[in-house]
Amino acid sequence: MSDVRPFRGLRPRNDLAPRLISPPYDVLSETEARALTAHNPHSFLHITRPEVDLAPGSDPHGGAAYAQARQTLDAFWGQGWLVQDDTPCFYIYAQTWRGRTQVGLMAACSVAEYDAGLIKKHELTRLDKEQDRADHITALDAQTGLVFLAWRDRYPRVRAAMESGRAIPPAWEVATEDGVVHALHVVSDPAQVAQMQAAFREVPVLYVADGHHRSAAASRVCAARGGAGESDRFLCGIFPDSQLQVLAYNRLVVDLGDHGLVSFQRALERDFVLKIGVDPTPKGRGHTTMYLGGGQWIGMSPRPGIVPTDPVGSLDASVLQERVLGPLLGIDNPRTDQRISFVGGIRGHQALSQAVDQGHAAVAFHLHPTGLDQLFAVADAGALMPPKSTWFEPKLRGGVVVHDLSGGRR
Secondary structure, eight states: OOOEEOBOOEEEOGGGHHHHOBOOGGGSOHHHHHHHHTTOTTOTHHHHSGGGGSOTTOOTTSHHHHHHHHHHHHHHHHTTSEEEOSSOBEEEEEEEETTEEEEEEEEEEEHHHHHTTSEEOOSOOOHHHHHHHHHHHHHHTEEOSOEEEEEOSOOHHHHHHHHHHHTSOOSEEEEOTTSOEEEEEEEOOHHHHHHHHHHHTTOOOEEEEEOHHHHHHHHHHHHHHTTTTTTTEEEEEEEEGGGOEEEOEEEEESOOTTOOHHHHHHHHTTTEEEEEEEOSSOOSTTOEEEEOSTTOEEEEEEOTTOSOOSTTTTSHHHHHIIIIITTTTOOSOTTTOTTEEEEEGGGHHHHHHHHHHTTSOSEEEEOOOOOHHHHHHHHHTTOOOOSSOOEEESOOOBTSOBEETTSSOO
16 A cells, blocks of 8 residues: 655745745756856745855855755744645646646655555666655755656546545645646545545555655665654655656767768668657657757667567657667667767757757767666566656756654744
């Protein structure tokens, strides 16, 4: 079962929500974060990117940054910019973008279930990034970053509970600069809270869609505190797979290694059928497109028998890595190799061709989006996906709700 619990959230004062909720901390450069906060003292980035209030060049992962984040969080609460609910609540977070709406439950999830594998993951984490998030949580005595979870939408009681929560008039509704409309509904009635909690017990497993470092950090903080206070819980936004949209996560490579254009294409033809002049967007799974310049995209379809049948090996990203990036371009570890970069599908194929045409890359690969069913299959197998396999849109905003580990701000 999924043990989700209500909590006394710290959340924006309703009238300040338009200025307070912010892009997630990990999609911005320091320069971009400083620009967004320069004339907005209410931005939640002051807490998630505290280096914006320190001198340029300051260590964003140092003690001074964490202390600044705590000072700012306390100031936001002390000035009434963030308010705390008097009783434990659930929070319904709805986002509408390009005619689609996704509705998630913001709740405190169980570290014990995460540690036991009932909240399944599919990515490796880096210890330095885990430590950064753990230090941030410890300094603030609060979790400010959502772990984005998904569940298989096949439980009518859960669907009904979510619909009843969304029927509550929103505390606020905000349209952000990226065209997304965000709304927060607060479920505070004890009977409705209990009904929602009971409904989620029917869900046998949850899946980490995004936030592997944040969930791992919460586990580390819980272990360090022995589960004291609310450290045995971590802040999650839980969404049904039926509403989520996954975009492609594409690749740019700066050079062709030992190959020229002609020899590279000939090498590709051993494993792929190439078709010149295709639409830039792949037409489905098992199809990738490539751009080498000259205004034409090239379709790449694997030849029969080269695609494995296991959940990881069958992914388009895996096929590209095992048949092209590694053996032909010498990129054996895409996590660390500086010759490869990753471009979220939100930027479209134009960003890929532009990078090649301007000489920033020699080749671009446009993948078909990885499906939630594929992510679930990998996680169920206890396996790991290739890095940068999924790009979710719209992004969950920072500052929508904060999980206070102290049980009440002091």
